[in-house]
Amino acid sequence: MKFRLAATAALTATLFAGAGAQAQTVFTASTWVPPTHTLSVAQKEWCDALEKESAGRMKCNILPKSVSAPPGTFDAVRDGLADISFTVDGYTPGRFVNTQMAEFPFLGDNSMATSVAYQRIYSKYFAPLGEHKGVKVLGVFTHGPGTIFNSKKPVNSLADGATLKWRIGGGNINELTKLMGWNTTLKPATEAFELLSTGVMDGTLFPDESIASFKLSMIKHATTLPGGLYNTSFVFMMNPAKYDALSAQDKAVVDKLSGEYAARLFGAGWDKVDDASVNGAQKAQGVQRIKASDAFVNEIKAKQAPLEDKWAAAAEAKGLKNAKAVLAEFRAEIAKVK
Incomplete structure (x- = not known):
């Protein structure tokens, strides 16, 4: 009898232990940039925080290879090919x-500053409109302020840039450079090295980190602008079915690490x-950096103005009220962020 009771107790303990082990949620996390890139590093830091905050109940399995090319990442997370990833909105x-x-610009x-302010505006105005419907x-x-990089010559006017071929990442900068009269091609960041090293492109519009991250040793000239020529909008996301399957306790952990926490981390x-x-x-590679002249900045502002009007009309057609006021609030919020 004692043996039976002991055996039953042992079996019960084993079953409970097994149930506890099975209760751990593992998220597949995908990245389409190298593991050393700041995007991959920030995603891993987020995953580490998730595991710590949940006392090990949740963790990430960071995949060795992306489940999709960058433009397909949103759909890949939506459809469950990966549970967690990030993408550039302008890639589609x-x-x-x-x-x-x-x-x-x-x-x-x-x-x-731009990320935290953007997150605040997004939560207040864009999330209720379902801007990224299909994902959590x-x-x-x-990213940081966009800089003009090339391998040929200093660029300090629209005319200077019009003589070169440029790789760009999409979004507003795609429309802006067309109005600027520049010869541009829309390609993901991961293709920049091949395009520039083979001479297919002369330059690229990138944040500063990209010269090191993508090993663009051919770059010799940079033009910086106050506040940047552009920014790129990213979304960090989770498969919604994976989130919905979590316990209330674990959902609270994910929510704690979302929003402004994630924006500050990236x-x-x-x-x-x-x-x-x-x-x-x-x-190290002798990049010559110049600041854009006031005349160059004013040239760009003149080209950008109608794009802001176009955006406001399109956003209001999608349900955003007083789009120009929201844009003004965004700019004011950037100045507040510490």
Whole structure:
């Protein structure tokens, strides 16, 4: 009898232990940039925080290879090919409207400020409109201010840039450079090295970190602008069915690490590598950096003005009220972020 009781107790303990082990939720996390890139690093830091905050109940399995090319990442997460990833809204032109607000020129001089302000505006105005319908949004953010890079010559006017061929990443900058009269091709960041090293393209529009991250040793000239020539809008996301299957306790952990927490995490990481690239890779390869003249800045502003009107009309058609006021609030919010 004692043996039976002991055996039963042992079996019960084993079953409970097994149930506890099975209760752990593992998220497949995908990244389409190298593991050393700030996007991959920030995603891993988020996953580490998830495991710590949940006392090990949740963790990530970071896949060795992306489940999709960058433009297909949103659909891959929506459809469950990966549970967690990030993407550039502009990689699928015309799909997202409100997010274009975060891509305009001259917004801010660092990723942290624009990312946190963008997250606040997104939560207040864009999320209720279902801008990223189909996924669970963990956060939105931007990279650092966009810089003009090329291998040929200094660029300090629209005319200078019109003589070169450019790789761009999409979004507002795609429309803006067309109005600027530049010869541009829409390609993901991951193709920049091949395009520039083979001479297919002469230059690229990128945040500062990209020179080091994508090993663009052919770059010799950079033009910086106050607040950047552009920003890129990113969404960090989770498969909604995976989120819905979580317990209330674990959903609360995910929610705690979403929104401004995620925006600050990605923003801080980007600012760190931007600074490192300027003072490291760019100095090492002798990149000549110039500041855009007031005349060049004014040329760009004149081309951008109708795009902001176009965006406001499109956003209001999608349900956003007083789009120009929202844009003004966004710019004011950037100035507040510490």
